[in-house]
Amino acid sequence: MRLNFSRRRFSQLLIASTVLSSLEELSPRIMKKALAETKDKQSGAVSSPHAYDLSINVNGKQHKLKIDSRVTLLDFLRENLNLTGTKKGCDLGQCGACTVHVNGRRIKSCLTLAVMHDGDQVTSIEGIASGDDLHPMQEAFIKHDGFQCGFCTPGQIMSAVALLKEPCGASDDDVRECMSGNLCRCGAYPNILAAIQEVRKGGKH
Amino acid sequence: MSTKPQGGNSVVGKPIDRVDGKLKVTGQAKYSADISLPNMAYAAVVQSTISAGKITAIDTAEAEKVAGVLAVLTHQNAPRLKKSDNDQNNVPILQDNIIRFAGQNIAVVVADTFEIATHAADLVKVTYAPSKSPNTNPDPLSNTLFEQMQKSPGQSRGDFVAGMKNAAVKIEATYTTPTETHNPMEPFATVAHWEGDKLTVYETTQGVFPSKKSISEMAGIPANNITVITHFLGGGFGCKLSVWSHAIMAVLAAKQVKRPVKLVLKRTQMYGPVGFRPKTFQQITLGATKQGKLTAMKHLSVNETSLFRQFTEYCTEPTNVMYACPNVTTAIKQAAINIGSPTWMRAPGDAPGSFALESAMDELAYALGIDPIELRVKNFADKDPESGKPWSSNSLLECYKVGAQRFGWAKRSPAIKSMKRGKMQVGLGVAAATHPTYRSEAGAIASISSDGTATIKSGTQDIGTGTYTIMAQVAADILGLPINKIKVELGDTRFPQTPLSGGSQTAASVGSAVTAAAKKLLDALFDLAIGDEKSPLQKSEKKDLEFRNGVLTKKGSKSSEKIGDLLKRNNMPKLEVTAKSTPPKDDKYAKRSFGVQFAEVEVEPDLGRVHVTRMLGAYAAGKILNEKTARSQMLGGMIWGMGMTLFEETLMDHKLGRIVNNDFAEYHIPVHADMPSFDVIFIPEEDPHVNPVGAKGVGELAINGAAAAIANAIYHATGKRLRHIPITLDQLF
Numbered sequence: 034m035r036l037n038f039s040r041r042r043f044s045q046l047l048i049a050s051t052v053l054s055s056l057e058e059l060s061p062r063i064m065k066k067a068l069a070e071t072k073d074k075q076s077g078a079v080s081s082p083h084a085y086d087l088s089i090n091v092n093g094k095q096h097k098l099k100i101d102s103r104v105t106l107l108d109f110l111r112e113n114l115n116l117t118g119t120k121k122g123c124d125l126g127q128c129g130a131c132t133v134h135v136n137g138r139r140i141k142s143c144l145t146l147a148v149m150h151d152g153d154q155v156t157s158i159e160g161i162a163s164g165d166d167l168h169p170m171q172e173a174f175i176k177h178d179g180f181q182c183g184f185c186t187p188g189q190i191m192s193a194v195a196l197l198k199e200p201c202g203a204s205d206d207d208v209r210e211c212m213s214g215n216l217c218r219c220g221a222y223p224n225i226l227a228a229i230q231e232v233r234k235g236g237k238h
Numbered sequence: 239m240s241t242k243p244q245g246g247n248s249v250v251g252k253p254i255d256r257v258d259g260k261l262k263v264t265g266q267a268k269y270s271a272d273i274s275l276p277n278m279a280y281a282a283v284v285q286s287t288i289s290a291g292k293i294t295a296i297d298t299a300e301a302e303k304v305a306g307v308l309a310v311l312t313h314q315n316a317p318r319l320k321k322s323d324n325d326q327n328n329v330p331i332l333q334d335n336i337i338r339f340a341g342q343n344i345a346v347v348v349a350d351t352f353e354i355a356t357h358a359a360d361l362v363k364v365t366y367a368p369s370k371s372p373n374t375n376p377d378p379l380s381n382t383l384f385e386q387m388q389k390s391p392g393q394s395r396g397d398f399v400a401g402m403k404n405a406a407v408k409i410e411a412t413y414t415t416p417t418e419t420h421n422p423m424e425p426f427a428t429v430a431h432w433e434g435d436k437l438t439v440y441e442t443t444q445g446v447f448p449s450k451k452s453i454s455e456m457a458g459i460p461a462n463n464i465t466v467i468t469h470f471l472g473g474g475f476g477c478k479l480s481v482w483s484h485a486i487m488a489v490l491a492a493k494q495v496k497r498p499v500k501l502v503l504k505r506t507q508m509y510g511p512v513g514f515r516p517k518t519f520q521q522i523t524l525g526a527t528k529q530g531k532l533t534a535m536k537h538l539s540v541n542e543t544s545l546f547r548q549f550t551e552y553c554t555e556p557t558n559v560m561y562a563c564p565n566v567t568t569a570i571k572q573a574a575i576n577i578g579s580p581t582w583m584r585a586p587g588d589a590p591g592s593f594a595l596e597s598a599m600d601e602l603a604y605a606l607g608i609d610p611i612e613l614r615v616k617n618f619a620d621k622d623p624e625s626g627k628p629w630s631s632n633s634l635l636e637c638y639k640v641g642a643q644r645f646g647w648a649k650r651s652p653a654i655k656s657m658k659r660g661k662m663q664v665g666l667g668v669a670a671a672t673h674p675t676y677r678s679e680a681g682a683i684a685s686i687s688s689d690g691t692a693t694i695k696s697g698t699q700d701i702g703t704g705t706y707t708i709m710a711q712v713a714a715d716i717l718g719l720p721i722n723k724i725k726v727e728l729g730d731t732r733f734p735q736t737p738l739s740g741g742s743q744t745a746a747s748v749g750s751a752v753t754a755a756a757k758k759l760l761d762a763l764f765d766l767a768i769g770d771e772k773s774p775l776q777k778s779e780k781k782d783l784e785f786r787n788g789v790l791t792k793k794g795s796k797s798s799e800k801i802g803d804l805l806k807r808n809n810m811p812k813l814e815v816t817a818k819s820t821p822p823k824d825d826k827y828a829k830r831s832f833g834v835q836f837a838e839v840e841v842e843p844d845l846g847r848v849h850v851t852r853m854l855g856a857y858a859a860g861k862i863l864n865e866k867t868a869r870s871q872m873l874g875g876m877i878w879g880m881g882m883t884l885f886e887e888t889l890m891d892h893k894l895g896r897i898v899n900n901d902f903a904e905y906h907i908p909v910h911a912d913m914p915s916f917d918v919i920f921i922p923e924e925d926p927h928v929n930p931v932g933a934k935g936v937g938e939l940a941i942n943g944a945a946a947a948i949a950n951a952i953y954h955a956t957g958k959r960l961r962h963i964p965i966t967l968d969q970l971f
Binding site: 101103104108111112115116117118119120121122123124125127128130157158159162167171174175176178180181182183184185186187190206208209210212213215216217218219220221222223224225226 | 255256258259260261262263264265266267268269271272274351352353357421422423424425470471472473475502504505506701702703704866867869870871873874875876877878901902903907908909910911913915916
């Protein structure tokens with residue numbers, strides 16, 4: 034296996050350190066607070082007085098609500114805001130299907146709690162097209178058939194869009210390495226690579 | 239009526255973009271777990287942590303105390319179910335305290351939120367009396383079973399013993415393939431919604447109709463009261479061909495709490511209770527003349543299975559059909575142990591079986607000193623060696639020729655360890671592939687409305703292969719409409735009945751049904767015009783009529799009429815027909831797809847690391863309905879072959895009887911960084927005999943032989959013949 038052994042180990046370390054630091058920050062509060070109760074029927078937000086205030090911008094829309102501290106950013110998007118384009122493939126930070134942008138950077142939304150994003154700007158797959166005009170990456174994915182079942186696709190596209198602004202090298206191997214946190218079981222990898230390289234070379238993003 | 243497109247503007251075969259592409263790239267495609275219903279509750283399952291024994295106590299009190307928990311179902315309080323004959327995969331669902339494998343679903347917690355359900359599931363306390371002798375290791379059993387088979391093998395043609403006497407060269411070897419887990423990116427999900435005694439199930443399934451039947455029998459609900467819906471499926475690869483216990487638990491839970499219930503399995507819960515490809519042990523014996531003609535073949539196979547389902551992995555299938563050998567003996571037995579039930583996984587039998595057979599053929603080629611392609615060409619079966627029937631079509635020889643040319647096979651130096659690139663040892667390998675072409679009865683509705691838009695409805699589900707797209711293409715050609723005027727609706731048991739999306743049969747089965755429905759619609763349209771005294775086309779001969787771009791015309795005259803005018807005048811908002819397509823019972827032809835896989839590897843001499851650098855597949859699979867989506871399926875198959883050869887293995891701790899690598903960090907599937915360069919070639923094939931659409935199916939063909947091609951390339955590079963996959967560093971170093 035080329036490179037990916039160390040990459041996987043590295044990302045696991047990252048995951049572990051992220052979770053630890055976030056728990057350090059949150060655990061005393063979590064311990065004190067009672068856990069969530071019933072959901073508000075409209076927003077899906079928790080009405081418990083022990084829930085946390087959250088003010089978060091998702092795809093340009095501001096949301097203010099109270100939320101159960103255990104809700105991940107992924108589940109918040111999917112279950113509370115009904116933005117189900119972001120997928121849960123493993124809930125362990127290993128597959129990349131849940132990739133979104135937080136303040137312009139790609140992040141695995143299953144590895145972070147919604148309450149940690151008070152004041153943040155989040156972009157999900159639903160937020161990258163301008164109305165009916167698809168993002169060039171979305172168009173390139175369709176043109177190059179960068180998916181089959183489509184389940185990993187939102188995460189692949191969010192990673193690919195973020196990659197455009199990252200210091201990723203120019204070669205195919207560079208892109209493969211930068212995209213290796215996004216798994217695809219159908220095996221659309223060669224087509225995804227073609228789509229990304231076309232957008233990068235086309236320069237319209 | 240001809241199947242040729244009206245006006246000659248065919249879209250069938252064209253590499254058009256997926257019609258559901260926009261939904262998928264914008265996140266609008268709704269998969270089962272994306273369904274949200276008012277007042278929906280969430281379920282989490284509890285799985286057994288031992289592999290054999292009994293539950294002596296299950297304490298749910300603490301879980302039930304958590305605010306927001308609605309119900310906890312265990313074998314102590316679940317409704318009594320009748321065991322269904324239809325359900326071989328599962329142990330009785332919440333019916334008794336017996337544990338037969340680790341990961342068995344033993345309780346389900348339902349709560350207001352996902353977080354509460356997950357938390358409460360952790361609080362369910364289970365006490366076990368583990369069995370003293372759980373067995374999760376099939377290896378010792380396989381030896382006993384091989385001894386039995388050697389004494390009295392199963393299926394035979396000709397005389398194996400006599401054939402071996404005529405052999406100048408003999409190969410005998412044992413190959414093993416591991417337990418592999420499907421790991422579709424989409425976890426299993428069920429949303430169960432009761433309205434009175436009517437049940438709607440949004441299910442992750444490769445077969446809405448078989449699921450409906452299974453749910454009916456397993457949960458004891460009249461089938462007429464059940465609707466199963468799968469609008470989009472995030473991959474299945476065989477594991478979603480069956481209804482597994484968790485789905486029934488969601489149905490029971492929803493009934494109990496009187497709310498819609500969403501149950502999604504965790505990734506880690508998908509190793510064991512929802513199927514896997516069983517571990518196989520395969521003994522192959524080949525005999526051949528000095529010139530390389532096969533005189534005898536024997537292929538014996540053992541696969542692991544559960545204690546409650548005798549699942550057969552038909553590894554010997556390729557050996558029965560691939561080569562023109564007169565004396566062939568094959569047999570299969572199962573080693574039953576304390577594991578969940580294995581199930582079909584992409585090219586069941588054929589994928590592991592072709593690894594063994596095509597490795598053995600490579601060994602034979604080296605033993606004879608004959609080029610591996612030449613050996614295979616010499617033994618080409620010009621008719622089905624099993625049934626003696628002629629092939630409906632077979633372009634395997636063309637696949638060898640074109641594939642070898644494009645891959646640069648002639649530049650390969652035959653000796654092992656003879657090719658280098660810098661420090662790297664380079665090897666080129668080849669293997670043949672075949673897959674049966676299946677077809678089942680299927681139905682479809684075709685309708686056309688006054689605005690000239692046609693709609694196709696069929697129960698079948700698009701599992702990612704491109705069914706929405708190819709059905710639109712098939713209908714567009716027959717109805718003479720542009721593809722954007724065709725709407726396709728799938729994945730719903732309220733539509734006409736269709737088979738499972740398995741065995742690469744959907745294009746052939748449902749394609750034939752859509753063909754029949756579209757033709758019937760055209761026929762009905764012509765009848766309407768002919769019988770309408772106000773139509774300019776009244777009393778025309780049907781054979782003179784054409785329909786194109788929404789306009790009916792008569793050959794050799796200027797008479798024409800728009801579809802909208804015809805329908806409106808007849809007070810019809812739309813014209814709709816239903817049709818069914820049934821495969822013939824007695825077939826004169828043997829029907830298979832064929833292909834050849836090529837692989838190039840570089841092996842690091844110091845570390846034994848393998849890099850697959852090039853893969854090429856040359857395939858002959860009848861008419862390719864969409865070159866773009868079909869090519870993607872072939873790439874996927876080759877990548878699966880690479881994962882199978884180098885990475886994938888579900889590992890069991892035999893002391894605990896539990897799977898130890900139950901997530902993506904430890905069960906490695908190929909990633910972007912593993913990708914070589916790929917080449918896919920489709921050999922054009924017009925096959926009038928195979929089925930009305932002329933398609934043979936592609937999804938499974940593409941994995942067959944791929945593992946052997948890579949393993950053979952590794953042998954060429956290193957001189958190490960590795961008969962166990964995955965091939966890991968330790969075996970090469």
